[in-house]
Amino acid sequence: MVTGATSLSLVRNELFTTIDEAEQSLEQFIVERQNGSLLQQAVVNLQQVRGILKLIELTGAEMLAQEVLQQATNIPAGVGEVWDVQLAALSGALHVLRRYLESVDLHRQEIPELLLPAINDLRLAGGQAALPESLFFSVRLDAPRPPQTPQPAGEGEVSRLRHMYQLGLLGFIREQSLQSSIGLMLRAMKRLKRIFAANSQGRLYWICAAALESHLDGGLIPRKSRKFLFAQVDRELRRALTCADNEPPRSLLKELLYLVALADSHGPLATQVREAFVLQPLPFTDQLLEEEYRRLAGPGQSVMRSLSMAICEELTGLKDSLDLIERGASGGESLQGLYIRLGKLVKTLSMVGLISASNAIGALLPSIAEVSANGKPMELQVLTRLAEALLYVEGVVTHLERGERALRPEKESDSFASQQLAEARIVVLDEAKAGLALARRAITAYIESNGDKMHLANVPISLDAVRGGLWFLEQQRAASLISACxxxxxxRMLESQKMPAEPMLETLADALTSLEYYLEGGAPDGQAHILDLASDSVRALALPVAA
Incomplete structure (x- = not known):
């Protein structure tokens, strides 16, 4: 029996007709909530839709239809406003289902992952837990980890590394300095996977490090589910502080491996994990999933896209008319037509919420009306202002298709001195970050060359320049930590005859990484906890730390 996308065409007409009837019954019920027969008719149609999808084995579509049917069955007649969220989710899910089936029928390609957002919206509206991203992803979880010699942990080192991971996780959750935040989490995981190399926790940290590396390389979207996923890793790390042999949940490992497969990164850790678990590249990217789901989730997207195109066409016609008027190739009748068209555009822009764009054109209508009534040529100043207004509107309208808001113009009252100070601060921070990055690279080269001090020759001078810049920014605590490093x-490195132990060098790198992360975020007020982590690392180096 032929099943899946190839068999959809055999039942297409009946399936889409039934979905249409279900949508119509549900929409009527939303308006007439006392009419239970409308809801019952929708349920009957949904049962038929679910049965057809099960017959042709369209797994993802069948799952969404099942969720819709279950939610619709639970709704009583005469429901009030408290059910609005659930009814809206039902209506949206039916729309997504139809759009998805149309796409499968057209392209003969199933991507059930596209339906997960709609499924989870329904489940959350009904008070159920969301399904994981890896729902349709298969992998064997018993692949052996490449052998690695465990690295002894210093006193309090695991707690300090967890603190480092938590700082990065906090930035990731808030979507602040994403690359630096993920980099901080990745550094902590790399160290932890070596410390716990001999037990089951090390396997989790190895896979998590590969997932973080993949997240960076693949530019994955910081979705809510992924924030929750990496928070789960932190909870496992907390358990490891009391029980190092605690077995991590298999579902957690599967979710992390899904991210590695999704990103298809060629980084060293991701490559190692992909080879160990025989992960094949997925037939889609994270960005493709996001773009396709937005398309499926219309009609808001499609309506705005059509509206954007219509307004842009009108703007093109207005600019052509303006060009003719500027060259004196039209008379009073054309000015009157221009006034009418601009008036309609003002109303359209106002209706779709583009008030600033509407006001920009509306402010010029009196001048154009006066010129049109007098039959005089339009002054160059008015023509220029109108041309600038049309260009501004064109820029604003381009945001419609993506559902974005136009950026607010900067306030003219901002002082020149403040601007200059802000620019100077940015320059100093950039120089400081560059100095820290140089120091970290030099330490890495020093370790790899088995203690060649030539790599460190310029590091103290570079760090002293960073310290001076931080004093200029009134970042005395950060400056003192840089000075200690x-x-x-x-x-201990340049003047000593003996190379420090590797754990001490790693701790030094931890301190510099924490300080670099602090500067990456702009050295903001209220981020003392990041400096606390750097202070812990400096103390672990047996150096005094100022309060």
Missing amino acids: GEYIQK
Whole structure:
């Protein structure tokens, strides 16, 4: 029996007709909520839709239809406003189902992952837990981890690494300095996977490190589900502080492996994990899923796209008319027509919420009406202002298709001195970050060359320049921590005959990484907890830390 996308054409007409009837019954019930027969008719149609999809084995579509049917069955007649969210989710899910089936019928390709957002919206509206991203992803979880020698952990090192991971996680959840936040989490995981190399927790940290590396390389979207996923890893890390042999949940490993497969990164950790678990590249990217789901979730997207195109066409016609008027190739009748068309555009822009664009054109209508009534040529000043207004409206309208808001113009009252100070701050921060990055690279080269001090020759000078810049920014605490790191490099590495132990060098790198992360976020007020992490690392180096 032929099933799946190839068999959809055999039942297409009946299926779409039944979906249409279900949608119509549901929409009428939303208006006439005392009419239980409308809801019952919708349920009957949904049962038929679910049966057809089960017969032709369209798994994702059948699952969405089942969720819709279950939710619709639970709704009583005469429901009030408290059910509005659930009814809206039902209506939206039916629309997504139809659009998805149309796409499958056209392209003969099933991507059930596209339906997960609609399924989860329904489940959340009904008070159920969301399904995981890896629902349609298959992988064997018993692949062996490449052998690795465990690295002894210093006193309090695991707690400090968890603190580092939590700082990065907080930035990831808030979507602040995403690359630096994920980088901080990745560094912590790399260290933890070596410390716990001999037990089951090390396997989790190895896979998590690969997932974080993939997240960075693949530019994955920081979805809510992924924020929750990496928060789960933190909870496992907390358990590891009391029980290092605690077995991590298999569902957690599967979700992390899905991210590795989705990103298809060629980073060293991701490559190692992909080879170990025989992960094949998925037939879609994260960005494609996002773009396709937005398309499916119309009609808001499609309506705005059509409206945007219509307004842009009108703007093109207005600019052509303006060009003719400027060259003196039209008379008073054309000015009157221009006034009418601009008036209609003002109303259209106002109706779709583009008030600033509407006002920009509306402010010029009196001048155009006066010129049209007098039969005089339009002054160059008015023509220029109208041309600028049309260009502004064209820029604003381009945001309609993506559902974005136009950026607010900067306030003219901003002082020149404040602007100059802000620019100077940015320059100093950039130089400081560059200095720290240089120091980290030099330490890495020093380790890889088995203690060649030539790699460190310029590091103390570079860090002293960073310290001075931080004093300029009134970041005294960060400056003192930089000074302590520079002192350690000078006395324990450059002037000492013996190379420090690797754990101490890793701790030094931790301190510099934490400080770099602090600067990456703009050295904001209220971020003292990041400096606390750097202070812990500096203390672990047996150096004094100012309060």
